[in-house]
Amino acid sequence: MKYINLGFISLLLLFIAASCSEDKGNYTYEDVPEITITGVQESYDLMRGVDSLVFTPTVTSSTEGEIAADNPNYEYGCLLRPTNGTSFGENDDSYTHDMNPDKTQAFTYGFSEMVGSYQGIYTVTDKRTNVTAYHTFNISLRSSVYEGWMVLCNEGDDNRVRLDMVSVISSDRITPVYDVLNESFPEQHNATQIMFDHNMYATTGDYIYLMTETGSYKLEKTELTAETADNVEGGFLCDLNGDVPIRFAACGCCPPGSSGHFMTTKNGNVYINTLSGSGAAYEYLGNTSTELGDAEYRVSPYIGVGMERNGLTFQPNSTAALFYDIDNKRFMTWNTSANDQLLSEVPEGGATFIPFKTGQDLVYMEGTSYNQNVVFAILEDEGGARSVLATNLTDNQYVQENYYEDIQAENFNVAEHFAFHSQYPYMFYAYGNKVYTYQLGTGITTDISLPAGEEITMLKIDLWKWLTPSSIPEDKVAEQHYVLVGSYNPATGGDNGGILRRYRLNNSTNSLELVNEWSGFAKIVDVCYRERF
Numbered sequence: 001m002k003y004i005n006l007g008f009i010s011l012l013l014l015f016i017a018a019s020c021s022e023d024k025g026n027y028t029y030e031d032v033p034e035i036t037i038t039g040v041q042e043s044y045d046l047m048r049g050v051d052s053l054v055f056t057p058t059v060t061s062s063t064e065g066e067i068a069a070d071n072p073n074y075e076y077g078c079l080l081r082p083t084n085g086t087s088f089g090e091n092d093d094s095y096t097h098d099m100n101p102d103k104t105q106a107f108t109y110g111f112s113e114m115v116g117s118y119q120g121i122y123t124v125t126d127k128r129t130n131v132t133a134y135h136t137f138n139i140s141l142r143s144s145v146y147e148g149w150m151v152l153c154n155e156g157d158d159n160r161v162r163l164d165m166v167s168v169i170s171s172d173r174i175t176p177v178y179d180v181l182n183e184s185f186p187e188q189h190n191a192t193q194i195m196f197d198h199n200m201y202a203t204t205g206d207y208i209y210l211m212t213e214t215g216s217y218k219l220e221k222t223e224l225t226a227e228t229a230d231n232v233e234g235g236f237l238c239d240l241n242g243d244v245p246i247r248f249a250a251c252g253c254c255p256p257g258s259s260g261h262f263m264t265t266k267n268g269n270v271y272i273n274t275l276s277g278s279g280a281a282y283e284y285l286g287n288t289s290t291e292l293g294d295a296e297y298r299v300s301p302y303i304g305v306g307m308e309r310n311g312l313t314f315q316p317n318s319t320a321a322l323f324y325d326i327d328n329k330r331f332m333t334w335n336t337s338a339n340d341q342l343l344s345e346v347p348e349g350g351a352t353f354i355p356f357k358t359g360q361d362l363v364y365m366e367g368t369s370y371n372q373n374v375v376f377a378i379l380e381d382e383g384g385a386r387s388v389l390a391t392n393l394t395d396n397q398y399v400q401e402n403y404y405e406d407i408q409a410e411n412f413n414v415a416e417h418f419a420f421h422s423q424y425p426y427m428f429y430a431y432g433n434k435v436y437t438y439q440l441g442t443g444i445t446t447d448i449s450l451p452a453g454e455e456i457t458m459l460k461i462d463l464w465k466w467l468t469p470s471s472i473p474e475d476k477v478a479e480q481h482y483v484l485v486g487s488y489n490p491a492t493g494g495d496n497g498g499i500l501r502r503y504r505l506n507n508s509t510n511s512l513e514l515v516n517e518w519s520g521f522a523k524i525v526d527v528c529y530r531e532r533f
Helices: 006-023 490-496
Strands: 035-038 043-047 052-055 058-061 074-082 107-110 116-126 131-142 148-155 160-170 173-177 191-197 207-212 217-219 245-250 261-265 270-273 320-325 330-335 361-367 374-380 386-392 399-404 417-420 426-431 434-439 445-449 455-460 483-488 498-506 511-521 523-530
Touching: 035 116, 035 131, 043 052, 052 116, 074 107, 148 191, 148 498, 160 191, 160 207, 160 511, 173 511, 191 245, 191 523, 207 245, 261 320, 320 361, 320 374, 361 417, 426 455, 434 455, 434 511, 445 511, 455 523, 490 511, 498 523
Parallel strands: 043 131, 417 455
Antiparallel strands: 035 058, 052 107, 074 116, 116 131, 148 160, 148 523, 160 173, 191 207, 207 217, 245 261, 261 270, 320 330, 361 374, 374 386, 386 399, 417 426, 426 434, 434 445, 455 483, 483 498, 483 523, 498 511
């Protein structure tokens, strides 16, 4: 049984009465002012790492009117809490974060919290009466790396690997974001490739591969950390006795029917994952004639795979891939109908124009969906003349469609960056600050010049990874054929002098038309769109 001390209560009532009597000269209960908070939103849609909450309310008292920000009689606060009522987690057991530690009327807050939904609670307290007014609002904190162009860069004299991004929040909001790799990502140097691999039926979902000459990683998809997965600690793709994977490709353009993944390495090896069993992700050395044998020749880092997909069966029209033996100057092949752990010589039955053992150096090779599955290869002979070989891989055949011999086009023999169109027979190449458009067959050449001082560092056409042509949204169909041009001007931007432009091909005039331009990147090496399905 609890007892009540009546004497104590009587004394307490007398104290309250006296306090009220003393305060009556300042306020009566009828005089307590009403505080209103206006001029702010009920909800905010913000991107983490890019946006800050800029909170600039208008505070009004029913007795004093609008309250100036420096009025000493008022104090302000604002707390952030997860809308699900849980703590922030991940070594943070608190249920609220203070967004306004300076207790000012207006404030700015930059978010480091995880992506998610939050509630803000803004308070205004009249210090004379201890009356507090509240205003609650919602915050949707989005990832800056959710969707958009991943822009892989080298920064500074030591080529520190940096991943920037052109983040697509909506069709009306597309903005660059810089240095987006999580701070836990180990520093790397000499970037080579960024790759998005989509598989709608894989239990692990999509993959993002980041390749460099010092280490190559599979990235965790939400925060772009080095993921601990695939039997290797820290997301590192494979331990190859000091050799490093620098280029990745998936046979069949990454749909669920992909039959093989390939990684070529800095030392000229190729490792194959047939996706047909368990074990190490890339345990099969392909540039050897015997299973588990030692390397017998070096391959070029470029991998040619067909990019066409079958709209009826969700399968690729080709499960073959082309490689190039740079020691013996010959094309090598892989397909599921042969020994799928090793490369083989290409059957000469499809060699209409030149032998697949060309005796030439490979300058560049790229797979497209042109005429279903054409792989274009740029070859250079001993005299420095360059030619283009087009080989069709449809139905695992190796059929030479065309050979454009000894191309005489301005600066083609010294160009270092190339791309091939998947709709029309066009090659694009770059030298200095010029991009050239070359129509294969007719030889018609046009060019565009970027501003003086810029040097082109990358050309690419990045086809979507949607499983079938019919599944690509209508407003995105044309965009996958735009030409991406990366350039760099240290005089204007220092380490941030990189510029990314997108061009559409006008095939009636054989010219490129500028669509978008973004700047502030480091030296661009590769670009790949991170899609959402």
